[in-house]
Amino acid sequence: MITIQNTKLKATFNELGAELTSLTNLENGKEIMWSGNPDFWGGQSPVLFPTVGALKNEQYIFEGKTYELPRHGFARRRVFDIKESSENEVIFELKSDEESLKIYPFEFSLEIKYTLIENKLTVSYRVKNLSDKEMYFSLGAHPGFAIDTENGMNYNDYEIAFSDDEKLEIHPLVDNLISNETKIVELENKTLPLSYELFSKDALVMTTMKSRELILKNKKNHHKIIFTFSNFPYFGIWAAKNADFVCLEPWQGIADLENHNQELAEKFGILKLEKNQDWIADWAIEIE
Template sequence: MMIQLQNTKLKASFNELGAELISLINLETGKEIIWEGNPDFWGGQSPVLFPTVGALKDDSYIFKGETYEMPRHGFARRKFFDVKNSSENEVVFELNSDEETLKFYPFDFNLEIKYTLTENKLTVSYNVKNTSERELYFSLGAHPGFAIDTKNGLNYDDYEIAFSDDEKLEIHPLIDNLISKKTETINLENKTLPLTHKLFSKDALVMTTMKSRELILKNNQNNHKVIFTFSNFPYFGIWAAKNADFVCLEPWQGIADIEDHNQELTEKFGILKLERNEDWKGDWAVEIE
């Protein structure tokens, strides 16, 4: 079932499967902001990454001596969420642990995702609560794909990303979907990264030390601009599929396994721990100009 929110500026659509944002339309221009999800390139649009971000070494982890399998980016994007409440400008999705999740993730949890429209801005808020009797270990990430307009004489290379607080980016290359300990440096000109398809020839740009909490995706040839902000996500990824007309801006609380990780969940880089009844909050927002 599809859920929709709308005000005078924006119209947003969501799928109960994965509580995924699948459309965000600028009503003043009629432009679609979110990637179409063409499976020939990438079938996702804005999946929720939980309770892991990225790949695990051997697609598994160890907790208290037991080995558990976990798919890349976790299982939330493949689960149907309940609609906890909704109004014209806001909807709250909810996912709770169940018998199925406990087989490969031995924790009780409650995950709420709230989408709110305010004028020309969509805000996405997350709340993870530990409903277990013991400590809860998890990661959470966002993966929104933004459409790149290549019609009417426009090109992918006409776009760029401006960073609020970075002069350069320290990138961790991916090796078989795992994080390399080595880093590569991308120097920015005026805090700006030009978009090219070649930029993602080796997969995503993964950053663990990025300072910026505001990024602006903009077109050099017109006034199209997407202002992306986020809080309580220390890591970040930027990615696009080969020759596809989109770019993903991905705030993360947690990353894929480091290449030599021992697979112990409690020792995973970036993993979060919640005590019983404790919760964690994070958010991101996109403003259309």
């Protein structure tokens, strides 16, 4: 496990998947991240690459050949190298190899940089195409934040405030694929109350959300985290059934649409990088 810290925060990571496994507020000892209890969901903050969500039949087609990829891709199951590290910053790197090329025919570099500044953690991604051809990919974050249900608190005491949305247009999931239909979830003063029932039919998937700042807050004690992100056009909000966490998930790409033809280059939300081109995006949480 790798640790960085400053006077406000301490963050711990697993080289497997370059996953953020703990973020502790050193001023009060409070753990910000979900515990990873496998009875509900064993993840904590997996990196979704080179696909986000499920592929139709767990397969895609590229240049006439069919490949298989698991849900959310393979990066979360790979050990990253530590490219650089200091007291309050670490950079992980994953590069293509013989095994990855069998299921994803592109040479690439994926860097993930975690930086602590005061009471804020910033997570930055850089994907570079090292192939001699165009590269197609998606990338998503999947951090799960703990919901305090002790000391008289419960899940319904929490809410998510949106900076720029009065309502949310949701794409329902059907067998892990994106439905062709949408539904509207009305917000209360740009705020979504949390409840276990909210996720009874899986994640809330949005492709038209305008907000780039969300605030997860407790209505009783006013504890909150401010979540910001850039260069991620899509967003998901999810929790496992009856579990005391919520995931705030900025994405570049989503699961396959129900009627997708499985061609990778024609997948909704897929990104194309030219040779030697970079793609950069980030998200951050500020603890208050």
